[in-house]
Amino acid sequence: MNAAERTIACEDIASHPAFQPLLSVPGVAVDLRYATPDNFVGRAVYGGLDCAYLRREAAEALARAADWLARHHSGVQLVVLDALRPQRVQEALWAELEGTPLTQYLAHPARRSIHSFGMAVDVTLLDAQGRELDMGTGFDEMTPASHPEFEAEQLAQGGLTAAQLTHRGWLRAAMRFAGFQTISTEWWHFDFGDREWVRRTLPLVI
Numbered sequence: 001m002n003a004a005e006r007t008i009a010c011e012d013i014a015s016h017p018a019f020q021p022l023l024s025v026p027g028v029a030v031d032l033r034y035a036t037p038d039n040f041v042g043r044a045v046y047g048g049l050d051c052a053y054l055r056r057e058a059a060e061a062l063a064r065a066a067d068w069l070a071r072h073h074s075g076v077q078l079v080v081l082d083a084l085r086p087q088r089v090q091e092a093l094w095a096e097l098e099g100t101p102l103t104q105y106l107a108h109p110a111r112r113s114i115h116s117f118g119m120a121v122d123v124t125l126l127d128a129q130g131r132e133l134d135m136g137t138g139f140d141e142m143t144p145a146s147h148p149e150f151e152a153e154q155l156a157q158g159g160l161t162a163a164q165l166t167h168r169g170w171l172r173a174a175m176r177f178a179g180f181q182t183i184s185t186e187w188w189h190f191d192f193g194d195r196e197w198v199r200r201t202l203p204l205v206i
């Protein structure tokens with residue numbers, strides 16, 4: 001397969017059989033922050049693009065995570081903050097942070113984000129009233145308190161509370177049950193499948 005065959009234009013996703021709309025995933029709310037100015041860039045970076053999709057296998061896994069939550073924490077629901085993110089948007093996000101230490105919170109566009117294959121998702125939890133559960137930091141808050149790897153230290157130092165870590169634990173348990181993997185720097189980010197396999201094998205959405 002050559003490079004052109006291994007890319008899909010975001011504009012063609014709606015009719016592509018490998019992708020599933022997020023709105024069809026049962027038990028999951030959708031609030032794509034990069035489609036609004038409520039993100040670290042401060043403007044809607046998706047423009048007119050419809051990015052509310054995941055690859056089918058990741059969407060099915062998200063439905064399993066939602067089902068696990070419904071069974072274990074009644075009234076608590078997943079809300080998707082970002083999912084499929086075309087390569088052009090990853091490049092725009094990178095340009096915002098380039099030259100700063102905050103690039104540690106982004107996949108380099110040349111290496112490819114798992115989001116750009118439709119195999120990563122940013123999620124948090126809503127309570128029964130539709131309010132976000134307190135996770136200690138907000139989505140894309142690029143500070144040590146957002147790092148799962150520092151949670152024990154943050155708890156000991158009073159930077160995070162036990163309740164906040166309990167909420168993160170519910171989210172992580174649901175997502176891991178469904179087959180997602182965590183990363184060390186962002187509590188909200190989950191990848192589906194082996195990252196290197198995804199990068200080697202799946203078509204990039206541009």
Ligand SMILES: C[C@@H](N)C(=O)N[C@H](C)C(=O)O
Pocket residue numbers: 082093105106107113114115120122140186189
């Ligand atoms: C920017 C942030 N929300 C994110 O998704 N980071 C990961 C690591 C990525 O860029 O793939």
Ligand SMILES: [Zn+2]
Pocket residue numbers: 082115120121122188189190
């Ligand atoms: Zn992410």
